[in-house]
Amino acid sequence: MPRPDPGLPEGAHYVARWLTLEQQRWIVGRFHEWTRGPVPIRAAKVRGTEMSVRTVCLGWHWRPYRYTREAVDVNGNRVLPFPDWMVRLGRSALVAATGDPRAGDGYTPDTALVNYYDDAARMGMHQDRDERSAAPVVSLSIGNTCRFRFGNTEHRNRPYRDLDLASGDLFVFGGASRFAYHGVPRVYPGTAPEGCGLQTGRINITMRETGLEG
Ligand SMILES: O=C(O)CCC(=O)C(=O)O
Numbered sequence: 001m002p003r004p005d006p007g008l009p010e011g012a013h014y015v016a017r018w019l020t021l022e023q024q025r026w027i028v029g030r031f032h033e034w035t036r037g038p039v040p041i042r043a044a045k046v047r048g049t050e051m052s053v054r055t056v057c058l059g060w061h062w063r064p065y066r067y068t069r070e071a072v073d074v075n076g077n078r079v080l081p082f083p084d085w086m087v088r089l090g091r092s093a094l095v096a097a098t099g100d101p102r103a104g105d106g107y108t109p110d111t112a113l114v115n116y117y118d119d120a121a122r123m124g125m126h127q128d129r130d131e132r133s134a135a136p137v138v139s140l141s142i143g144n145t146c147r148f149r150f151g152n153t154e155h156r157n158r159p160y161r162d163l164d165l166a167s168g169d170l171f172v173f174g175g176a177s178r179f180a181y182h183g184v185p186r187v188y189p190g191t192a193p194e195g196c197g198l199q200t201g202r203i204n205i206t207m208r209e210t211g212l213e214g
C-alpha cells in the first residue's frame with residue numbers, strides 16, 4: 001500500500017513505473033491515432049506566443065483558458081470523445097496512488113490534455129484551474145524523463161518540490177493540492193526506456209473532470 005510521500009504536500013501522490021512497458025506502448029499507439037485528427041496536435045498560443053509543448057485533447061478541447069467541444073483555435077472540429085478505457089485507468093490510478101480502494105468511486109474524467117515535449121520543450125509554473133470540478137488530476141508520463149516541479153497553491157515560487165517523472169510514472173494531485181502550481185522546467189533527452197513505444201520526446205497525459213455540461 002503506497003504511503004504518503006513526506007516530501008509531497010497533502011493530496012499529491014507519486015507512483016513510480018505504474019504503467020507497464022506494454023501499457024505504455026499501447027498508449028503511444030493511441031497517441032499516434034489521436035494526433036491524426038479530427039484535430040491535429042498543435043502548440044496552443046498564450047497571449048499570442050506558441051507554447052513549446054504541443055497538445056491534443058480528448059473529450060473537451062482546451063485552449064488558454066477555457067474548454068470547448070470544438071477546437072475553435074485550430075480547425076473548428078469536434079475533439080475525439082473521452083475513451084471509456086481512460087475513465088477506468090483514471091479510477092485505478094487514484095486507487096493506486098492513494099491506497100484507498102474507494103478512491104476511484106465517482107471519478108469520471110471527461111477531458112485529457114495530451115502533451116508532447118520535444119527535447120527543448122518545457123512548461124512554466126501554472127495552476128490547472130479552468131475546470132469547475134475540484135476532482136483530482138491524474139497525470140501519466142511516457143518516454144523521456146522530465147523534471148517536474150510541484151509547488152504550493154499560493155504562488156509559483158518556493159516552497160516547491162522537484163522530482164523526476166520517468167516513463168510509466170503516475171502523479172496525482174487532488175484535495176488540498178488540486179490547485180497547486182506546477183511545471184516542467186526541463187526534459188532529459190535520450191532517457192526513454194527501451195520498449196516504451198516512444199523513440200524521442202515525452203508524452204504526458206493529464207485527465208481531469210471539467211464539471212462542464214453539454
Ligand atoms: O507534463 C507534465 O507533466 C505536466 C503537464 C501539465 O501540467 C498540464 O498539461 O497542465
Ligand SMILES: [Fe+2]
Pocket residue numbers: 126127128182
Ligand atoms: Fe498543469
